[in-house]
Amino acid sequence: MPNSKIETREKPMDLGALSIFTAQRLVFRPGDTGYEDELAGFQTGFAQRPDVVFAASGTDDVVAAVSYAAAAGLPIGAQATGHGLPDASAGGVLISTRRMDEVVVDPAARTARVGAGVRWGQVVAAAAEHGLAPLNGSAPSVGAVSYTLGGGLGVLAREFGYAADHVRSLELVTADGAVRQVTAESEPELFWGLLGGGANLGVVTALEIGLLPVTRLYGGALTFDGREVDPAAVLRAYTAWTETVPDTVTSSVAALVYPDLPMLPEALRGSYLVTVRVAYTGSAEEGERLVAPLRAIGPAHEDSLRELPYTESHTIHSDPDFPHAYYGENRMLDGLDTAAMERLLALTGPAADRMHVVQLNHLGGALARPAANAVPHRDARWLLRILSPLDDSTDRASLREFYEEVLTGVRRHVVGRSLNFTFASGDRTEGLYDDETRKRLAGLKATYDPANLFRRNYDVR
Structure with a gap:
């Protein structure tokens, strides 16, 4: 097996070799018309400035881009939608796959x-x-x-x-x-x-x-006004409720304070909302029975729980659909400390100096079953996520320190971090894998990518 500690230097870009590819494929370099458009993605807070972008329309284009990068000793990144950029980057090769959409x-x-x-x-x-x-x-x-x-x-x-x-x-x-x-x-x-x-x-x-x-489900969101209903009470009731539901129920709870901005609907400006999201594949009648304890928490600001076609499943969370800048972290937990979670809600709620989105996903069920893949931390019972919008005035070092502070209380329950929800912190890979999984992945890395070309990500090496 090749030595996993082998080091490579980035070689100067060979423009002559690149011109061969450019004649046959869609390639962009800094200053070219279309370069900025090709880099545009959902995450706008971390700039990418590659030496060359290969706009791939098929597998052959990807082969050409990888072959070029390997010959030039350049790091490789790939981007489809740009939701999960690991960090800002400069130089190297970016393979844009957005056209491979069949x-x-x-x-x-x-x-x-x-x-x-x-x-x-x-x-x-x-x-x-x-x-x-x-x-x-x-x-x-x-x-x-x-x-x-x-x-x-x-x-x-x-x-x-x-x-x-x-x-x-x-x-x-x-x-x-x-x-x-x-x-x-x-x-x-x-x-x-x-x-x-x-x-x-x-x-x-x-x-x-x-x-x-699956063609339909029972689901939606139950939203409480955090200034009328105690967010800590919602959290306690929700976590107690999850102990009673079958594996056919997938749910989460989220809390956020909306900024007072003119582009938001007036009803949302400055509001503090705590929302429970539910998806259930059983009947609507049984779904209504299951969510009754949630409705008993208090008066709902909004209640969209209903039977719906699966094609409307995205309306359960109604995630933002516009590009924006954000930073995020997460912890996978084997249990919950109620006092620590209440403190976290207090620190990220109306008293915070900026907007934070806190989400707690109920895990377990089929997620805990072993499978023949490297997805780790299947013993986790909860996924705790924090996401913060960024602007030009954001001190990102201070934001990271803030995250460490608010997550301190859950430390004793942490089993790791989730790769999918580690936003814009590519230099921090601790906790993404358990030791045995990381060793196996590093061995595969040494075999299939000994020069570590694919390092514009959460690098296992």
Whole structure:
């Protein structure tokens, strides 16, 4: 096995070699018309300034980009939608996969082949035509492939597990420019590492995923005004409620103070809202019975719990659909300290000097079941997330210190961090994997990417 500590220097960009690719493919360099547009993504707070952008329309373009970068000794990054940028970066090669957006559904096999640039909304729509559904996340604009490579915590996660658990095969371009069709049977160790290992081992150009015979669900959001109903009381009632529900119920609770800005609806400006989100595949009648304890918490500011087609599952969370700047962290927990959570709500609520979004996801159920992939921390019972919008005046070092302060109280319950919800902190990889998983991933990295070309991510090496 190659030495995992091998070091490489970035070589000067060979413009002569690049011109060969430019003549046949869509390539952008700084100053070119279209360069800025190609870099644009959902996360606007961390700039990328690569030496060259390959706008890939197919696997052959990805092979060409990887081969060029390998020959020049340049680091490689890949971007579909730009939701999960690990950090700001300069130099190297960026492979833009947004044009690789084909979805092909096989209704008989209950599978879909999903290209590297496909967004979840496309997969949901294509699958619904056949009475099927993918294990998508809460936002339809998120890239399906990158989401799944990080594990994929979806709308129905407690019932069906991680999205990575339902992958049948992957098409991968490795650092040597080879195209590999990877399955659990053909290359079991590589298959294991790709699912949960993020972008460390190459560029995944397509996935074949399993689909589920789900066409509708009972779900929505129950929102409380945090100035009328005690947010700590909502949290206590919610966590007690989760102890009573079956694995067919997936839920979370979120709290945020909306800024007083003119572009927001007047009813939201300055409001402090605490929202419980629910998704359940059982009947609407049983769903109503299950959520009755939540409605008993107090008067609801808004109640959207209802039976809905699966194509409307994104309305449960109603995540922002516009590009913006943000920073975020998370902790996966094996239990909750009520006093620590109440303190966290107090520090991030109306008394905070800026807007923070706090979310607590109920885990367990199918998420705790072992699977043949590298998705770690399956013993976690909760995922605690904090996300903060950024602006030009934000002191990011102070924001990181603030996160450490508010997360101190949950420290004794921390089992790790979730790769999918570690936003813009690419230099911090501790806790993303347990020791054994990290060792296995580092071994795969040494085999398939010994020069560490794919390091514009949360690097396992």
